[in-house]
Amino acid sequence: MKVEKLAHNIYLIEKGGKEIIVTKSGYGSHYGEKIFDGYREWIPYRSKLAAVYLKGHHLNIKSNWKILYLGAASGTTVSHLADIVEKGIIYAVEYSAKPFAKFLELTKERKNIIPILEDASNPWKYSGIVERVDFIYQDIAQKNQIEIFKLNSKIFLKESGEGMIMVKARSIDSTVEPEKVFDKVIEELSKSFKVLKHGSLEPFHKDHIFVHVKQ
Amino acid sequence: MYKTWFGEVENGKIKVSDDFAKSFKNAWNELNVLPLPFSILELGKEVFKSEKEYYKVLRKVAIQVAEEKVNFEIKREDRYAVILVKALDELINTINLLEEKCEDIEEIKESEITVELKNKIKELRGLRVEIEREIEDVLAKIAPNLCEVVNPIIAARLVEKAGSLERLAFLPASKIQVIGAEKSLYKAFSRMRKGKKAKTPKHGVIFQHPFIKTLPKSKRGKMARFMAAKIAIAARIDHFKGELNEELAESVRKRYEELVRR
Numbered sequence: 001m002k003v004e005k006l007a008h009n010i011y012l013i014e015k016g017g018k019e020i021i022v023t024k025s026g027y028g029s030h031y032g033e034k035i036f037d038g039y040r041e042w043i044p045y046r047s048k049l050a051a052v053y054l055k056g057h058h059l060n061i062k063s064n065w066k067i068l069y070l071g072a073a074s075g076t077t078v079s080h081l082a083d084i085v086e087k088g089i090i091y092a093v094e095y096s097a098k099p100f101a102k103f104l105e106l107t108k109e110r111k112n113i114i115p116i117l118e119d120a121s122n123p124w125k126y127s128g129i130v131e132r133v134d135f136i137y138q139d140i141a142q143k144n145q146i147e148i149f150k151l152n153s154k155i156f157l158k159e160s161g162e163g164m165i166m167v168k169a170r171s172i173d174s175t176v177e178p179e180k181v182f183d184k185v186i187e188e189l190s191k192s193f194k195v196l197k198h199g200s201l202e203p204f205h206k207d208h209i210f211v212h213v214k215q
Numbered sequence: 216m217y218k219t220w221f222g223e224v225e226n227g228k229i230k231v232s233d234d235f236a237k238s239f240k241n242a243w244n245e246l247n248v249l250p251l252p253f254s255i256l257e258l259g260k261e262v263f264k265s266e267k268e269y270y271k272v273l274r275k276v277a278i279q280v281a282e283e284k285v286n287f288e289i290k291r292e293d294r295y296a297v298i299l300v301k302a303l304d305e306l307i308n309t310i311n312l313l314e315e316k317c318e319d320i321e322e323i324k325e326s327e328i329t330v331e332l333k334n335k336i337k338e339l340r341g342l343r344v345e346i347e348r349e350i351e352d353v354l355a356k357i358a359p360n361l362c363e364v365v366n367p368i369i370a371a372r373l374v375e376k377a378g379s380l381e382r383l384a385f386l387p388a389s390k391i392q393v394i395g396a397e398k399s400l401y402k403a404f405s406r407m408r409k410g411k412k413a414k415t416p417k418h419g420v421i422f423q424h425p426f427i428k429t430l431p432k433s434k435r436g437k438m439a440r441f442m443a444a445k446i447a448i449a450a451r452i453d454h455f456k457g458e459l460n461e462e463l464a465e466s467v468r469k470r471y472e473e474l475v476r477r
Contacts, residue, residue, distance in 0.1 A: 073458055089270060095356065096357075096359065097284065097288035097292070098289065098453070098456070098457020099458045100281065100285050101289070101457075102456075104278065104281055107274075107277075108278060111274065114273055114274055114277045115277050115278060116281070117281045117284045117285065123249075124243055124244055124246050124249060125242075125243050126242065127242065128217070128219040128241075128242025128243065128255070129220045129239065129242050129273075129277075130255075131255045132254065132256075141459065156250070168461075206461075
C-alpha cells in the first residue's frame with residue numbers, strides 16, 4: 001500500500017490501482033464509507049472538503065484547531081474534520097432537525113464535537129456557547145451566505161484565523177452565469193478578508209467553488 | 216450582563232447556573248455587545264477547574280439540548296405547516312368574500328362602512344403574506360427537497376392534502392399527480408365504471424407550478440407525470456433523510472426546458 005501524506009491525518013492511498021483520499025481514524029463508518037485498517041475513506045462526491053484536497057489545495061488544518069462549522073447537515077464532513085483535529089474541538093451548527101438526528105449519533109461517538117441546533121444567520125443565539133476559533137468552515141446553500149460568514153467571523157474568528165466557504169452558484173443567483181456569481185462572491189469577500197485561494201470543485205460538485213480566506 | 220452557557224457574567228463576576236441545559240438554551244447576547252469582551256473558555260476553566268472538565272460538561276449539555284430540540288421539532292413542524300395551510304385557505308376565501316360584499320355595498324351606497332371594510336381587507340392581505348412566509352420557513356426546514364422541486368407553498372399544500380409528510384412519502388407518484396383533483400378523478404372513475412368514455416385529470420395541486428401552468432395543454436400531462444415522480448422521491452428523501460439532493464430539482468428544470476423547446 002503506497003501512502004502519501006497530504007496534511008495532518010490526511011493521506012492518499014492506493015487501493016486496487018486507484019488513488020483514494022482517507023483520514024486516519026480509530027472510528028467506524030458513518031455514512032457508508034469504507035474502512036481500511038485505521039483509515040476512513042473520504043468520499044469527494046459526498047464531502048466538498050475532500051474535493052478541495054483532491055483539487056490540489058492542501059489546506060493545513062492543525063490537530064489542535066478549534067473550528068466553527070456552519071451547516072453540519074448529517075455530519076459527513078464533520079466526521080473527517082473530527083479525525084483531523086483530534087486535540088481540538090468542533091462547534092457544529094445546523095438549522096434543520098432531520099439530518100441533525102443522524103448527526104447526533106456521531107457526536108455521541110466522538111469526544112470533540114459540540115452540536116448546536118440553531119440558524120447560522122443568527123450567531124448571537126449561540127454567542128454564549130462558542131469560543132474564539134482558529135477556523136470557520138461554511139457549507140450552507142443560502143442566498144445570503146456571504147453575509148452569514150462575515151457576521152460569524154466577526155464574532156468568533158481569532159485575529160489571524162482562517163475560513164473556508166463552499167459556494168454554490170445556483171443558491172445565490174440561478175438566473176446568471178455561475179462564473180459571474182463567483183466573481184462577485186470573491187470580490188465581496190476580498191473586501192473583508194485576504195483571499196488565499198479559490199477554485200472550482202468540478203467534477204465532484206457541479207457549479208461549486210471553494211474560497212479559502214484569512215482574516 | 217453577558218450570558219454564557221454556564222452562567223451569567225456581571226461586572227467581571229460569574230454567577231454559575233444551576234441548570235446548564237436551561238442556560239445553554241438561553242446563552243443569547245445582543246449583537247451590539249459581540250464579540251464578547253472576555254474568553255468563554257478561560258472563564259469556563261475557572262468554573263470547571265480544568266479544560267478537560269469544561270469540554271466534557273459542555274459536550275454533554277449540548278447533546279442533551281440538541282436531542283430535546285430534534286425530537287420536539289420533528290414531531291411538531293409538519294402538523295404546524297398543515298394547520299397554517301388550512302388557515303391560509305380560509306383567509307383567502309374570506310378576503311374574496313369580503314371584497315365581493317364590499318363592491319355590492321358600494322354599488323348601492325357610498326358609506327363609511329365600505330372605507331372601514333377596505334382597510335380591514337388590506338390588513339388581511341398583509342396577514343396572508345405573513346402566513347405564506349411562515350409556511351415557507353417551516354417547509355424549508357422539514358422538506359428542503361420538496362421546496363426545491365416545487366415551491367414551498369405547493370409543497371405545503373401537498374403535505375396538507377396527504378395529511379402529513381410521512382403519508383406523502385408513502386404515496387405513489389400517480390396519486391401525487393392528481394392530489395387536489397379528486398373530484399374530477401372520481402367523476403372519471405364512475406363514468407368508466409358505467410362503461411362510458413372518460414379522461415382522468417392530468418394534474419391537481421401541482422398545476423399551480425409555473426413549470427406546468429406555462430406549458431401548452433398538450434405537454435402539461437407529460438410534465439405533470441414527471442414532476443409527480445420527482446415529488447414522490449423528494450418527499451421520501453425529506454421524510455427519511457432530510458438532506459438536500461441537488462440533482463432532483465435540476466432534473467425537473469431540465470425536463471421543463473426540453474418540453475418548452477420541443
